[in-house]
Amino acid sequence: MVIQWFPGHMAKATREVKEKLKLVDIVFELVDARCPLSSHNMYLDEVVKDKKKIIIFNKIDLCDRAETAKWKNYFENKGYTVVYTDAKNSNNLNKVIDKAKEELAEKIARQVAKGIKPRAIRSMVIGVPNVGKSTFINKLIKKNIANTANKPGVTKKQQWLKLNKDIELLDTPGILMPKFDNQEIGKKLSLIGSIKDDITPLDDVSLYLIELLKENYLENLNNLYKINVNSDDENVFIMEKVAEKRFKKIGGDYDYDSTIKLLIQDFRTQKFGLITLDNYNFLLENEEQNEN
Numbered sequence: 001m002v003i004q005w006f007p008g009h010m011a012k013a014t015r016e017v018k019e020k021l022k023l024v025d026i027v028f029e030l031v032d033a034r035c036p037l038s039s040h041n042m043y044l045d046e047v048v049k050d051k052k053k054i055i056i057f058n059k060i061d062l063c064d065r066a067e068t069a070k071w072k073n074y075f076e077n078k079g080y081t082v083v084y085t086d087a088k089n090s091n092n093l094n095k096v097i098d099k100a101k102e103e104l105a106e107k108i109a110r111q112v113a114k115g116i117k118p119r120a121i122r123s124m125v126i127g128v129p130n131v132g133k134s135t136f137i138n139k140l141i142k143k144n145i146a147n148t149a150n151k152p153g154v155t156k157k158q159q160w161l162k163l164n165k166d167i168e169l170l171d172t173p174g175i176l177m178p179k180f181d182n183q184e185i186g187k188k189l190s191l192i193g194s195i196k197d198d199i200t201p202l203d204d205v206s207l208y209l210i211e212l213l214k215e216n217y218l219e220n221l222n223n224l225y226k227i228n229v230n231s232d233d234e235n236v237f238i239m240e241k242v243a244e245k246r247f248k249k250i251g252g253d254y255d256y257d258s259t260i261k262l263l264i265q266d267f268r269t270q271k272f273g274l275i276t277l278d279n280y281n282f283l284l285e286n287e288e289q290n291e292n
């Protein structure tokens, strides 16, 4: 089964983001530090055009730092400013404000030189679902405000939240529905909770998780389930080993349904430890193949 998106919904969300973008000087794109490339909107530059942007690797507390650091380099080489944050624990949020001021320093200096008194910098948060946008906004202003704005049917006037005397933030985040034709990206977005489970083929997602774990985090996989599989074992074979350990057979057959749910749940509750899903070597191999 192929993961399907709802183009109508997606188009509306993108339109809304574009409208709000007109109001701001700088955009904070939140991505999930466990898959910075897959959760990044590849069309960001098209959508955001000439605005300044900072890419925020949120949930930094959950990722494999060494692997994610390669993605920081990757984005920096493309000219982006990258900041790591753990919004849940309010870590490094002030760095975002500092970087935003740095990015706009030149523009402000030009205004001052012309005798214009600069107004506060206006910013907004965008990103795919579940990367931590509401948490980020709430922690930045130390209140619980962004959630209420997300409820369907609750329309309220947009507000500027004062982060300090120089910078304001739009109180509602822009939700991006990334366009992707790569099913692997879809499966990673499902694992991080950006795509609803009821439109996702969870069997494929869990087999893909096994594939990623066996290739990059075999020890974590073996340790969690007290199994002893190898990276050249078939994914289904590994799933059956997990099933054998954790569930009773049903009518002589493995309880695949429960095992699929368990694997995904264990990823989402960090039972495998610190994992980065976007593997940098994989990207390099693909780029090399494309060049040949």
Ligand code: GDP
Pocket (backbone or CB within 6 Å): 058, 059, 060, 061, 062, 085, 086, 087, 088, 089, 127, 128, 129, 130, 131, 132, 133, 134, 135, 136, 173
């Ligand atoms: P949104 O859909 O992008 O607005 O995401 P939310 O703000 O609703 O956050 C989704 C989930 O991720 C919530 O359970 C948050 O508590 C959690 N979360 C947000 N930021 C972080 C973070 O930096 N680290 C961790 N571990 N969890 C986070």
